[in-house]
Amino acid sequence: MQLKRGLSFIMVMTMAGLIVVGSSEAGAAAQKPADFYRGKRIDFIIPNAPGDTSDLIARVVVKYLDKYTGATSVIRNVREAGGAQGLNELYRAKPDGLTLGQTNTVRSTLAEIMDQPGVEYQTAKLSWIANITEDYMTFSVAPKSPFKTIADLKAAKNLILAASGGVGHSTLTCLALIEALGLDAKVIIYKSSGERSLAVAQGEVQGFFGSTSASQQGAQRGQSRLFFVLAAKRSSVIPDVPTLRELVQLPKDKAAIMKLWEEDIFVMNSLFGPPGIPKERLSYLREMAAKVMKDPEFKKTIEKVSDSPLSVMSGSELEKQFGSLLDRKAEIKQTYQRLQDKYLK
């Protein structure tokens, strides 16, 4: 008898608990997004080292996002395995809109395309909120380099190009250039962009790819000289520097290799969440992100930490961008695996 009472009590309490939890979830789901976010804590994951440009941009975005949503973001830098651990954690997070992240998304996408160990996330499934900055890759040479034209590069023997950050954006762009122009060159991968820039200033290497804003800073410091921009048209940041297309007319197959880097893959710093964030909350976050991007104080502050232009790409455009890129994953991976094996091993 007592056992029956005990069991009944447990059942009733369990049901009551489920009802309470369920109703609070239902309540949260029914809440307007603006009310939902007000006073909430957002777990903000940055898969970069503190002080990194991506980290600094994210910290500025977080400050203004909190201002418009009324939430409080708690930033965590989770950068193990080149940031893959942070992205994996975000990918697996509960899709309630209270876990967000921001990083250089091209780096993370390339890691997925090349099937780098440790990558468990799928870029195309992330909930894209907004693109913050976008930039192109610029090729620079040493300040006193004799290379003035593409013909000079092609004629050079034992050219050494520098990259950084493992087999990622800058490395793959170097490999693409070597293959497209038929250069007699090899690639050295430095641990950081700082060491890479120093190597160029020292004359240890002859050229490197970097984001336009970072390359411009290096040129202003006298550490390098800008050569060309890898884009369909000239960059507004360095309008005097020509594009690769202006300097050389490549055969169709070689032009196709460079087209990926000129039009489909460029430096992007994007805000996103795990897959499956409810539509209303995602729309709200996109709307708030758009407000942040238009805030004059935000623009002034972002300029202090990054010279990269602010982006015009919305969350839905980012979805299409990464979707179409990942659709070509097999083709891109095959090409670059071949180039890696040819030039790096």
Add this chain to the structure above:
Amino acid sequence: MLEALVAGAVTLLQPVVLAGMFLGIIVGLVVGILPGVGPLVLYSLCLPYVYGMKPEVALGFMVALGSVVSTAGPVTAALLNVPGETSSAAAMQDSFPMTQRGEAGRAIGAAVFSSMVGGVFPVFIAMAMIPVMIPALLLFKSPEKCVMVLVGLSFLATLASRSVYKGLIAGMLGMLLAAVGFQDQTGTARFTFGTVFLHQGIPLTALALGMFGLTEILDMYVEGETNIAKSLTEEISGVLDGIKDVIRHWWLCVYSSIIGYIVGIIPGIGGSVASWVCYGHAKMTSRHPEEFGKGAIEGVIAPEAADNAKESGALLTTMAFGIPGSSSMAILLGAFVLLGVTPGPDMLTTKLPLAFTLLLGVAFANIVGGAICLIWAKQLCRIAFVHVDFLTPAIVVMIFVGAFVGTYSIISVLTAIAFGLLGYCMKRLEYPRAPLILGFILGGMFEYYLSISLKVKGPLFFLTPISLIMIAIIIALYGYSYLRTVRKKV
């Protein structure tokens, strides 16, 4: 330049800047004593709070904070055999044995005072070097860095106290462990067993904390010891004796500081190289090399001076080039950018007063921080007499937190435990642990710079003036050490 120096000094003496520095000193000292929590973690935690502050105040705070961490770290190393920073592990070989024989005050006095000298003296070298900073830094390319690391590796055998062969085996094991992780040059994952954790390699902090801290705790319990210090042989005058030892060995302190400073200005080498190279060099040139590893005072003075000296070198490189001299400087560089100060040649020209404010701030922080540590040394020494049943839980917690903080992964804690067990086995079998740490730190670095040097210059990459001078110095040192050994036997 003199006007800029005066302007920089005047800025430093502003009450708000001094207040920022004092706050940085206190935070740096308190947290610096905790093992595993070095400038890297501190800077990451403080970065969000400096945003919006005046650059002189914010940067003064951060520079002071980073400067005194290297001053406080030796205290934990000496008292508990737990390195506050991994670069304190070199001095720990002798400061902890000193504590065990009841000379904790002398060990702390020597460690802190030599750290102070190492933190202050190179500041003046840095200021004098400003006009030639950029051309000097451009001379150290990958081949020179490779040879520099090789010089460090050549001290592997020196670190072995009884058997050179055991020292070399331990060193080679360290180099093998350094191979774990993602190889940047070829994009190959080595010995990661498909885990994300090992992708970045074995974390050095967890390895060092386990191998030194946990091993000693295990050893104490197995041996049935009740206190760290086996006897009391000194009153508090021990601290003053330690300071006098540094003054007596002033030349060792000065040139160790110079070596540490040079290593600091070269990006990518790291402070641990300077500590271990100076330790090995001090042992080779000592009149009593057999005392090293058992409580030789030179084994405390040399590495501590070198370890702290690197900070001003790394700061100068970060300011002058916008290239961080170390991983903690990378975060400081972020702070510069966040505060609207663009590092680069402008810092050595138009913004020279700010550069001087920060360099003088390093010296100021070291003097004040070191003085506070020395004043509190008497109280801190009493830790060595606390019963192990009360002390070890606290030490174990500190070790686990220190290991966790590096990667925010529980696997780091398990790594520390695993290396604690390995370190205990090594101690029992009389294999020295110091060469393993040195091999681990330098093995990966050597492979990195060797692969770049071979690609850039080919197999004869070492035929550069600076590399040849370093090779000649090391041959001369070993030759001198060998001749001295032969003369002793005769």
